[in-house]
């Protein structure tokens with residue numbers, strides 16, 4: 397018998413369930429001719445969100461000059477634009493050499509975790525999380541340790557839980573703000589507590605702020621790095637995917653602030669990995685300067701009558717009108733993370749619930765445990781469809797739940 401060809405053992409603990417088994421089933425149903433409403437990925441383009449014209453033009457116009465590799469950290473002009481952007485937010489301690497461009501934030505997350513983690517190093521990650529964080533730490537050989545967010549407090553971080561989980565092996569805390577999947581936007585006091593803990597225990601802060609420009613009702617978005625001072629190392633991750641609606645361009649950045657001299661070895665490691673992948677997609681790098689300067693069209697979508705706000709409000713209202721479902725209003729980002737009354741519906745497996753909903757109603761959402769939430773009592777949906785499609789989907793969800801028992 398021929399031997400099976402196996403994946404590397406290092407993948408044994410790596411999970412990324414938001415794109416797993418359920419997508420196979422979705423594709424099978426689509427091949428059978430069913431139209432599936434995909435409420436599972438925060439990808440604005442398929443829902444009719446066009447990228448701003450000037451971003452498309454910046455990319456198109458620069459295409460002829462974007463044929464070669466760029467500097468491995470990225471185009472000087474794009475990195476300067478990132479520095480100037482953070483200056484306008486009050487962050488002055490940032491040089492163009494502290495900025496790395498990546499093929500989306502995703503690449504920069506995996507790259508920096510590879511540069512940071514030794515076996516047994518613990519990284520504190522929120523639960524629920526955006527699962528790339530847990531997967532990247534596991535892939536890098538580190539140990540993801542989850543601290544809870546508290547649903548009864550609008551999904552604020554549970555600092556008691558967080559502090560109890562800090563050990564001598566803890567290296568860093570991940571802060572996802574605005575949060576995917578909960579929609580929480582952290583107030584200044586919460587951010588200051590993260591900084592205090594990092595200072596007290598000599599930890600690095602990893603601030604995933606990809607949704608920084610998507611906040612509702614005028615909520616204040618504070619970049620964590622503006623609070624960390626010179627003594628706490630902070631890695632800030634953001635990019636064009638969400639606010640500028642160009643997920644497919646793969647354009648993200650990393651900005652490193654704080655005691656860089658003390659972190660010289662870690663930063664050298666990041667530079668090494670950045671060099672090894674040559675550079676990020678160059679045509680998309682040309683869109684960064686254009687995106688960050690000038691008028692921010694995302695703001696129109698967030699006005700009280702703007703499309704994103706209207707969709708969020710409708711989703712919140714309709715979800716809470718379903719018996720057995722409750723949902724915290726999102727203050728930012730593009731998601732809701734509703735709670736299911738597991739006793740009422742007899743739910744013991746949230747993935748099965750998602751599959752049942754998919755088969756019966758042709759609506760695809762993601763199960764809560766895919767976000768490293770331990771209890772099978774939540775799911776995530778994106779609030780990107782227009783209000784008509786969203787209303788139809790949530791009406792169907794309501795009908796489905798009225799007779800659902802697992």
Ligand code: PLP
Nearest residue numbers: 500501502526576606635637648
């Ligand atoms: N971080 C969070 C919290 C996200 O939700 C996402 C994508 O959904 C990413 C990072 C990855 O974004 P990018 O498209 O820049 O790789």
